[in-house]
Amino acid sequence: MDLHLKNKVVVVTGGARGIGKAVVELLKEEGAKVAIVDKIAQTISTLPDRSLKGTYFTANLADAETCKKVVEDIVAELGPIDALVNNAGFNDNIGLQSGTPEKFIESLTNNVGHYYFMTHYCLQYLKERRGAIVNLGSKTSVTGQGNSSGYVAAKGAILSLTREWAVELLPYSVRVNAVIPAEVSTPLYESWLKGFADPQEKLRQVSKKFHSNNA
Numbered sequence: 001m002d003l004h005l006k007n008k009v010v011v012v013t014g015g016a017r018g019i020g021k022a023v024v025e026l027l028k029e030e031g032a033k034v035a036i037v038d039k040i041a042q043t044i045s046t047l048p049d050r051s052l053k054g055t056y057f058t059a060n061l062a063d064a065e066t067c068k069k070v071v072e073d074i075v076a077e078l079g080p081i082d083a084l085v086n087n088a089g090f091n092d093n094i095g096l097q098s099g100t101p102e103k104f105i106e107s108l109t110n111n112v113g114h115y116y117f118m119t120h121y122c123l124q125y126l127k128e129r130r131g132a133i134v135n136l137g138s139k140t141s142v143t144g145q146g147n148s149s150g151y152v153a154a155k156g157a158i159l160s161l162t163r164e165w166a167v168e169l170l171p172y173s174v175r176v177n178a179v180i181p182a183e184v185s186t187p188l189y190e191s192w193l194k195g196f197a198d199p200q201e202k203l204r205q206v207s208k209k210f211h212s213n214n215a
Contacts, residue, residue: 006031009078011071013061013118014088015054016040019136019181023085024054035074035081037061037118038088061088061114071121081125086115087136089154095147107150112157119165130173135162139182 010027014020015036027034034054039061055078059070075081089111094103119133126133140148141155159178166176 001030003030008032008082009035009074009080010083010085011035011037011074011081011118011122012085012087013037013114015085016056020085020087023087028054033078035078037070061117062109064113064117067114067117068121071118075125080129081122081131082129083132083134084118084122084126085134085136086118086158088114089136089151091148091151093147094150096149098147099149104150104153108154108157111151111154112161115158115161126174127169127172132175133165133177135176135178137162137178137180139180141180
């Protein structure tokens with residue numbers, strides 16, 4: 001396919017693994033210049049276990065000043081930013097009963113704070129180039145999950161921010177959309193399953209509910 005992304009500079013947070021890695025692979029196939037922002041330090045310009053090339057920028061996305069610096073570094077190395085894919089995040093199991101107010105706020109910062117930070121600092125380039133923002137959400141924002149107050153609240157906020165930014169940025173022709181995945185087999189999802197006494201049974205329960213909802 002041709003998504004008209006050749007030589008476009010696209011930033012993908014959490015792009016070294018899971019859903020983010022799959023996004024990067026597709027972008028590279030389309031000829032984009034991809035900035036992979038992740039906590040995983042890389043000393044080579046190739047994706048893990050892949051021959052596809054990308055440019056890595058290691059950053060703690062929970063810190064706003066770090067997000068500002070990484071955007072500056074991306075522009076200096078690759079040029080003005082055409083698109084931003086906000087993807088990084090993880091289900092940290094901060095529940096109502098199992099969490100604390102402090103852990104809840106930390107979870108919000110880890111899972112939605114950097115969506116605002118990165119978008120804020122990329123915005124001048126996105127406006128100039130009539131770019132695009134894609135926010136990765138989760139079906140848990142509309143279904144709930146249990147023992148995931150921080151993560152689910154963050155994913156709900158991502159949906160609301162997507163609508164809000166779409167309205168605010170309409171005059172600048174900046175497109176803002178959200179993608180809402182259901183269950184996706186990623187390393188983080190596998191790690192979440194391993195937290196249960198019987199991971200395979202939990203997977204069977206999830207699969208049964210998924211197929212039932214889509215029957």
